Amino acid sequence: MKIESVDFFYLAMPEITTEADGSQDALLVRVAAGGYVGWGECEASPLVSIAAFVCPMSHGVCRPVRASVLGRELDSPRDIARIAADVEYNSMDLLQAAHTFSGVEMALWDLLGKAKSEPVWKLLGYTGSHKKIPYASQLFGDTPQDTLRRAEKARANGFKAVKFGWGPIGRAGAAADADQFFAAREGLRSDGILLVDVGQIWGEDVDAAADRLPSLEAAGAVWLEEPFHASALNAYGTLARRSARVKLAGGEGAHNVFMARHLIDHGGVGFVQIDCGRIGGIWPAKKVADYAAARNVTFVNHTFTSHLALSASLQPFAGLADHTICEFPFAPKPVAEELVSTPLQRDENGAVAAPEAPGLGIEISPEAVRKYLVDVEIRVAGQTLYSNPSVDAHPVSEV
Amino acid sequence: MKIESVDFFYLAMPEITTEADGSQDALLVRVAAGGYVGWGECEASPLVSIAAFVCPMSHGVCRPVRASVLGRELDSPRDIARIAADVEYNSMDLLQAAHTFSGVEMALWDLLGKAKSEPVWKLLGYTGSHKKIPYASQLFGDTPQDTLRRAEKARANGFKAVKFGWGPIGRAGAAADADQFFAAREGLRSDGILLVDVGQIWGEDVDAAADRLPSLEAAGAVWLEEPFHASALNAYGTLARRSARVKLAGGEGAHNVFMARHLIDHGGVGFVQIDCGRIGGIWPAKKVADYAAARNVTFVNHTFTSHLALSASLQPFAGLADHTICEFPFAPKPVAEELVSTPLQRDENGAVAAPEAPGLGIEISPEAVRKYLVDVEIRVAGQTLYSNPSVDAHPVSEV
Numbered sequence: 001m002k003i004e005s006v007d008f009f010y011l012a013m014p015e016i017t018t019e020a021d022g023s024q025d026a027l028l029v030r031v032a033a034g035g036y037v038g039w040g041e042c043e044a045s046p047l048v049s050i051a052a053f054v055c056p057m058s059h060g061v062c063r064p065v066r067a068s069v070l071g072r073e074l075d076s077p078r079d080i081a082r083i084a085a086d087v088e089y090n091s092m093d094l095l096q097a098a099h100t101f102s103g104v105e106m107a108l109w110d111l112l113g114k115a116k117s118e119p120v121w122k123l124l125g126y127t128g129s130h131k132k133i134p135y136a137s138q139l140f141g142d143t144p145q146d147t148l149r150r151a152e153k154a155r156a157n158g159f160k161a162v163k164f165g166w167g168p169i170g171r172a173g174a175a176a177d178a179d180q181f182f183a184a185r186e187g188l189r190s191d192g193i194l195l196v197d198v199g200q201i202w203g204e205d206v207d208a209a210a211d212r213l214p215s216l217e218a219a220g221a222v223w224l225e226e227p228f229h230a231s232a233l234n235a236y237g238t239l240a241r242r243s244a245r246v247k248l249a250g251g252e253g254a255h256n257v258f259m260a261r262h263l264i265d266h267g268g269v270g271f272v273q274i275d276c277g278r279i280g281g282i283w284p285a286k287k288v289a290d291y292a293a294a295r296n297v298t299f300v301n302h303t304f305t306s307h308l309a310l311s312a313s314l315q316p317f318a319g320l321a322d323h324t325i326c327e328f329p330f331a332p333k334p335v336a337e338e339l340v341s342t343p344l345q346r347d348e349n350g351a352v353a354a355p356e357a358p359g360l361g362i363e364i365s366p367e368a369v370r371k372y373l374v375d376v377e378i379r380v381a382g383q384t385l386y387s388n389p390s391v392d393a394h395p396v397s398e399v
Numbered sequence: 400m401k402i403e404s405v406d407f408f409y410l411a412m413p414e415i416t417t418e419a420d421g422s423q424d425a426l427l428v429r430v431a432a433g434g435y436v437g438w439g440e441c442e443a444s445p446l447v448s449i450a451a452f453v454c455p456m457s458h459g460v461c462r463p464v465r466a467s468v469l470g471r472e473l474d475s476p477r478d479i480a481r482i483a484a485d486v487e488y489n490s491m492d493l494l495q496a497a498h499t500f501s502g503v504e505m506a507l508w509d510l511l512g513k514a515k516s517e518p519v520w521k522l523l524g525y526t527g528s529h530k531k532i533p534y535a536s537q538l539f540g541d542t543p544q545d546t547l548r549r550a551e552k553a554r555a556n557g558f559k560a561v562k563f564g565w566g567p568i569g570r571a572g573a574a575a576d577a578d579q580f581f582a583a584r585e586g587l588r589s590d591g592i593l594l595v596d597v598g599q600i601w602g603e604d605v606d607a608a609a610d611r612l613p614s615l616e617a618a619g620a621v622w623l624e625e626p627f628h629a630s631a632l633n634a635y636g637t638l639a640r641r642s643a644r645v646k647l648a649g650g651e652g653a654h655n656v657f658m659a660r661h662l663i664d665h666g667g668v669g670f671v672q673i674d675c676g677r678i679g680g681i682w683p684a685k686k687v688a689d690y691a692a693a694r695n696v697t698f699v700n701h702t703f704t705s706h707l708a709l710s711a712s713l714q715p716f717a718g719l720a721d722h723t724i725c726e727f728p729f730a731p732k733p734v735a736e737e738l739v740s741t742p743l744q745r746d747e748n749g750a751v752a753a754p755e756a757p758g759l760g761i762e763i764s765p766e767a768v769r770k771y772l773v774d775v776e777i778r779v780a781g782q783t784l785y786s787n788p789s790v791d792a793h794p795v796s797e798v
Binding site: 048095265 | 409416417421424444445446449456457458459492493494631633658660661773777778779781
């Protein structure tokens with residue numbers, strides 16, 4: 001098959017707020033080849049990622065992502081690897097390229113799986129799709145009372161594991177943070193799995209993070225996620241050596257395999273969290289999963305948006321039976337929810353797994369695409385480089 | 400002063416080729432505040448960096464760069480640091496943000512220097528601007544004969560140091576590469592300084608790079624630059640331990656201070672090369688210079704474009720007397736050359752220094768801006784987020 005077209009759909013809620021909720025917009029990618037269609041999703045900043053696909057070339061290693069994708073052969077996983085290597089080299093100086101290609105790469109796997117009638121995890125070499133315990137991912141409440149209620153609600157919704165993130169943590173001192181951690185524990189009851197995400201709030205201030213370790217440990221938190229800047233390896237490594245019980249988690253900011261490996265090798269994380277919509281897609285995430293598994297580090301997906309992104313993010317560790325926890329968007333915005341007409345279903349124990357259906361096993365709702373589509377036009381030197389594609393057809397781009 | 404406007408000018412040659420020559424286009428930034436105007440330059444991919452400045456917010460930590468810049472106070476270096484910290488946090492999930500802000504940050508320093516009648520290097524805390532030996536930065540020839548002629552020409556132009564890069568290296572075996580290295584040495588004569596840049600050609604293949612070490616050493620190369628992917632720390636570290644004489648150089652891909660520090664701490668580089676147009680501007684580059692100087696690693700600028708970028712890139716190590724070598728665009732394209740009406744002059748010994756004039760000490764040519772300006776329009780949801788600003792006025796944006 002030859003890649004005939006790659007189309008981007010910028011979807012967004014009518015109003016975007018400053019809360020740290022990444023489900024407020026989405027960049028959906030549709031790839032067409034050989035009569036098949038595949039879907040993927042980039043994370044984040046739709047306009048910028050579209051620009052990185054269509055921009056004029058700056059020089060030989062600052063080419064638009066499209067230059068390495070359109071017209072290429074797609075018959076095997078090897079072809080996806082070749083395209084990915086070309087994007088990495090030809091767009092070396094185009095920083096946004098990794099985010100843009102991430103959604104394209106997912107769509108290539110989805111399409112290839114459909115063409116071969118195989119789920120993506122099988123194409124990746126796994127023999128089975130193991131069930132994962134989803135943790136409900138949500139923000140801390142403004143007050144400990146809020147947080148307690150959110151924890152109770154998540155338990156009532158069948159989630160045994162809950163991750164609280166961002167909100168007031170780190171802004172009012174260690175004692176106030178401890179109140180939040182204990183409220184979360186109370187709401188989850190003694191057998192709930194508590195995970196804490198602080199969204200890089202301490203930059204590279206190891207002491208500020210270490211001040212929270214006693215209360216995190218007392219509240220029985222399994223991990224402390226992103227205490228520092230995504231690249232602050234030394235701070236991660238130092239804190240990891242100071243924490244007896246609470247493991248560090250990080251990696252969502254990795255935009256290549258190396259960055260994730262460094263967090264394992266030099267940052268001492270116990271959990272490496274990969275967003276397939278940022279790291280370059282599914283295969284680089286699989287490489288991180290292999291690397292983590294060989295070093296007794298647990299792979300976890302990072303997913304805060306739609307079930308298309310969720311299915312993609314489950315594939316890289318679908319076959320790892322011992323890596324049992326997965327992030328699950330608990331309260332996404334309507335755009336993320338409505339985008340997929342066949343969401344993943346939790347079983348009677350609340351578990352989920354990467355689908356058995358071909359590709360990513362996800363159907364996109366054309367109505368939702370039409371409803372949330374943002375009108376975009378990019379013109380350069382008198383030429384329209386981007387205007388909204390039609391969701392009804394899969395027009396064949398000139399290659 | 401309050402930052403009133405930030406304007407981007409996308410300039411380009413009429414035709415862009417696939418050669419690895421980053422001077423074929425430019426993204427010029429103009430900032431206005433308090434009756435002063437400052438200029439900066441982003442590297443690279445103008446359309447994508449513009450998009451990262453004007454894009455709609457995706458969520459609280461995926462805001463456009465403009466959200467952290469427009470309307471802010473600018474009276475001291477501290478203000479620039481505050482703005483930079485806000486960009487880093489508020490645009491955490493916007494990968495391109497570092498490249499976009501780099502040019503803005505330069506312009507903030509230029510403006511502040513003009514307002515205070517001080518060169519930027521003084522505002523950075525240096526007491527003098529030391530002369531640097533510029534190396535002519537150019538591509539390897541297609542044949543060793545070509546390379547020899549280019550080396551002779553650079554010497555005839557008064558360059559004692561020359562860096563050859565990219566071209567055929569790594570594509571035809573170690574023996575062919577050795578011919579190139581020896582041709583460069585012959586053209587430079589025995590007392591010339593030879594630097595070699597291979598543009599990430601070996602990915603993370605340490606053995607392929609190590610195969611070239613004997614001929615590089617025999618040709619008297621001072622450094623081997625970017626043998627690997629910008630993030631391949633382990634490969635860098637392993638090769639550094641295997642190389643007795645030839646030091647490794649790298650860092651141009653760093654888009655934050657951490658990445659540059661990791662190349663020093665884990666990659667074992669002897670020269671750390673920072674592009675102020677990518678790492679977030681002048682101040683992060685100064686932090687890298689401080690870090691390098693304390694560890695016996697030599698700081699070098701990475702500059703392949705205009706003398707605006709060159710002046711900016713000299714500031715972070717202007718006061719470091721022992722860090723004597725600097726990259727100097729030897730054969731930039733006309734757009735990069737004409738953009739600046741007051742290029743830096745080499746003295747009778749061929750040396751250059753960061754200017755003594757206020758700010759970056761560089762005048763922009765309005766004629767060149769008009770001549771090479773690329774027409775761009777970005778429309779989202781019925782609103783024009785970007786259209787070309789006028790080079791004649793400094794319109795005050797609504798803040």
